[in-house]
């Protein structure tokens with residue numbers, strides 16, 4: 265019994281380590297003005313070299329761990345966003361990038377907009393800015409990874 | 425004892441785990457070299473290991489409308505094929521674990537299993553990107569396979585044997601790379617085609633067709649396909665240095681020769697952009713095959729004159 269428990273703990277630690285060191289991201293534009301997308305592309309350029317952290321842009325939602333979502337969710341994009349999210353295998357995380365993804369921003373109240381991203385799918389990290397700088401986006405990913413680390417999570421009692 | 429020894433050879437060293445670990449190190453070296461050539465910092469040394477463990481720990485989605493059994497077994501068959509082929513090679517400067525006359529052909533065909541399985545895996549799913557990827561994978565397979573095999577058989581013809589250890593003995597005494605320079609270049613480029621490295625990565629062009637034939641794979645299946653590719657990198661480099669770079673005699677020899685080849689591969693990857701699939705087919709059939717056949721002619725003539 266005891267051995268099984270330690271074994272599981274070790275396995276968990278290995279899994280967390282692997283997850284922390286290889287976040288593969290997929291980028292989805294659910295109706296942004298393209299400002300945020302340009303910043304995400306800038307993040308992926310050699311200047312910021314996110315391969316250092318193991319971050320890799322994947323084309324297929326099946327390969328990705330982190331969905332980076334930009335812009336407000338339009339009526340048209342809503343179903344697509346849901347589909348992309350549901351195609352990702354567990355465990356999966358979502359980062360909402362830009363003011364629009366957080367609150368609807370400049371597009372709030374438009375006739376063709378559903379609203380912000382977390383009205384449609386659960387969001388783990390918000391990166392504010394219009395658009396946020398590449399450093400902020402990288403920081404968002406790092407914050408997300410920090411949330412995964414058991415040591416850095418607040419003890420369960422405090423939450424309750 | 426014999427059973428244990430065989431199992432050890434098959435699963436741990438020099439087959440199985442050793443090839444995989446070695447493959448991961450070389451994959452990292454390749455990515456790091458490309459990154460340095462592009463003026464980046466590049467990934468950390470454990471990156472392929474972390475990617476692999478993460479993929480193994482992820483959920484595996486088996487999509488509807490695929491043949492589930494095929495979907496699950498294809499990556500296993502692909503990996504097993506490459507690892508079996510690696511048993512006939514002088515991995516890490518050791519004698520091949522197994523050998524018989526004609527093992528070169530068997531090994532080269534076992535290395536094609538990976539590409540073939542990738543193609544079938546793409547065709548198995550009902551996803552349009554996978555289908556396009558599978559078509560491209562198989563088209564590319566048919567275009568580079570013939571010249572690659574011919575280029576690998578060049579030293580075999582010169583040595584007069586189809587056994588890997590005999591050819592290696594021949595290449596240790598003859599400067600094969602000077603006698604058959606065309607064959608060397610074509611084998612090297614063919615290896616890049618096999619590994620779907622940059623100028624030949626049309627089958628998985630992520631800007632056009634998401635991730636090619638492997639679009640629908642997640643978790644374990646994807647990890648096994650990646651492992652197959654790492655093992656194939658090792659196998660290809662070993663085969664090339666054994667045939668063209670004067671054979672592999674000890675561990676240092678192995679490391680130096682394979683790393684020199686890897687540096688060449690990284691250089692080409694950095695310099696070139698992706699070729700279209702029709703350009704790839706044209707390149708191989710119009711130039712590659714003809715040049716290699718010419719090389720054969722020269723080799724045979726030389727051999728006839730010397731004998």
Ligand code: SF4
Pocket residue numbers: 295296297298299300334335336361362363364365369370393394395
């Ligand atoms: S946050 Fe700014 S840059 Fe980003 S989508 Fe909204 S308006 Fe455009």
